[in-house]
Amino acid sequence: MIDKINQLIAEAEAFKAQSKEEVEAFRIKYLGKKGLLNDFFAEFKNVANDQKKEFGQTINKLKKTAEEKVNALKEELESKEEVKGVYGDLSRPGEPVQIGARHPISIVKNQIIDIFSRIGFNVSEGPEIEDDWHNFTALNLPEYHPARDMQDTFFIQTNPDILLRTHTSSVQVRYMENNKPPIRTISPGRVYRNEAISARSHCFFHQVEGLYIDKDVSFADLKQTLQHFTTEMFGKSKIRLRPSYFPFTEPSAEIDVYWGLETETDYKITKGTGWLEIGGCGMVDPNVLENCKIDTAEYSGFAFGVGIDRIAMLLHQIGDIRLLSENDVRFLEQFKSSL
Incomplete structure (x- = not known):
């Protein structure tokens, strides 16, 4: 079980998103009421006493990793939207420059x-x-x-x-x-x-x-x-x-x-x-x-x-x-x- 949680931690750290919808789907998957963390916390009572400490620490690490990833991705996407709002779509071709004419x-x-x-x-x-x-x-x-x-x-x-x-x-x-x-x-x-x-x-x-x-x-x-x-x-x-x-x-x-x-x-x-x-x-x-x-x-x-x-x-x-x-x-x- 701990190995599975560590794998999820690695996946969370490597996760990237291009839209707010992708970030929200990631948050629900890990931190939602029916997310993976709730399942692991519910499983905590079934873990052997000698593994509870390590199991609990690993779950908390997964929670912290998922929360930091969500916050970081939201901040990054909001920053891009702000730039786009001021300057427009920076990936678009520039406005054509009108060529002047000699008299x-x-x-x-x-x-x-x-x-x-x-x-x-x-x-x-x-x-x-x-x-x-x-x-x-x-x-x-x-x-x-x-x-x-x-x-x-x-x-x-x-x-x-x-x-x-x-x-x-x-x-x-x-x-x-x-x-x-x-x-x-x-x-x-x-x-x-x-x-x-x-x-x-x-x-x-x-x-x-x-x-x-x-x-x-x-x-x-x-x-x-x-x-x-x-x-x-x-x-x-x-x-x-x-x-x-x-x-x-x-x-x-x-x-x-x-x-x-x-x-x-x-x-x-x-x-x-x-x-x-x-x-x-x-x-x-x-x-x-x-x-x-x-x-x-x-x-x-x-x-x-x-x-x-x-x-x-x-x-x-x-x-x-x-x-x-x-x-x-x-x-x-x-x-x-x-x-």
């Missing part, structure tokens, strides 16, 4: 930077709140120059010398003031102009301006640079340069790229011509170089500027420029698969 402006800007960085252009940046010198005067637009009216500028009311930059050419001026030729840099950024907001124009937009200054730089260098850019950016090499006027370049030209008329958006953006103006360019005016303390007898250069917003609209078939600044999640989620 179409950022996508196109990064593509432009990548194209020009491969031909030696670095990136320069400057403040969006500028002074009159860097935004106008240094760029060959002295006070009362009629070309200032072309810019539709936002001035700071308390200080008419401070304004929101109308182009990133101001960054180029700052770069020329602090760096010696040869200079090969692009200046991406946001600019502001007091224009009516419509599907094709906005009071703020984004552009990338490029500047190259070195010895013996010619208009042919400018044309080939723009040809390379349009081929890499659009996969189309058909461009045209239309004579134009900019105070800080001479000669000056508008840059058009031929996109075609394959979709309704193409007709809308290009006004039915297939040609889209993406920016302006020209040879840097000697007055601008002299304002930045660059010797015009030794150096010449070209500059260009392209609109990021318009390129983004063309590449992604966006028919309304206002979509680029309204932060509509439904619109932005379409670019999750983009770079």
Whole structure:
């Protein structure tokens, strides 16, 4: 009988449970009114006197072992339930993380930077709140120059010398003031102009301006640079340069790229011509170089500027420029698969 009790003690010590129901069944088996312990206590009177002491001690050991096992298993299961209640089922897969999307402006800007960085252009940046010198005067637009009216500028009311930059050419001026030729840099950024907001124009937009200054730089260098850019950016090499006027370049030209008329958006953006103006360019005016303390007898250069917003609209078939600044999640989620 004692050997049987010792075997039950070993079984009780080795018992494991995964639920409260299993623990309760174990408790009833050993400690219940009709459990094994009651049977052994009832048998106690039939045990020989010389074995009663050992028999009683063994029964008590079984009782103590069963009670400790029940208490330990209950505590363990309650602890697991508490953790599950706070953190949920830890064995379940984690909640999916929503993948963000780059803004179409950022996508196109990064593509432009990548194209020009491969031909030696670095990136320069400057403040969006500028002074009159860097935004106008240094760029060959002295006070009362009629070309200032072309810019539709936002001035700071308390200080008419401070304004929101109308182009990133101001960054180029700052770069020329602090760096010696040869200079090969692009200046991406946001600019502001007091224009009516419509599907094709906005009071703020984004552009990338490029500047190259070195010895013996010619208009042919400018044309080939723009040809390379349009081929890499659009996969189309058909461009045209239309004579134009900019105070800080001479000669000056508008840059058009031929996109075609394959979709309704193409007709809308290009006004039915297939040609889209993406920016302006020209040879840097000697007055601008002299304002930045660059010797015009030794150096010449070209500059260009392209609109990021318009390129983004063309590449992604966006028919309304206002979509680029309204932060509509439904619109932005379409670019999750983009770079």
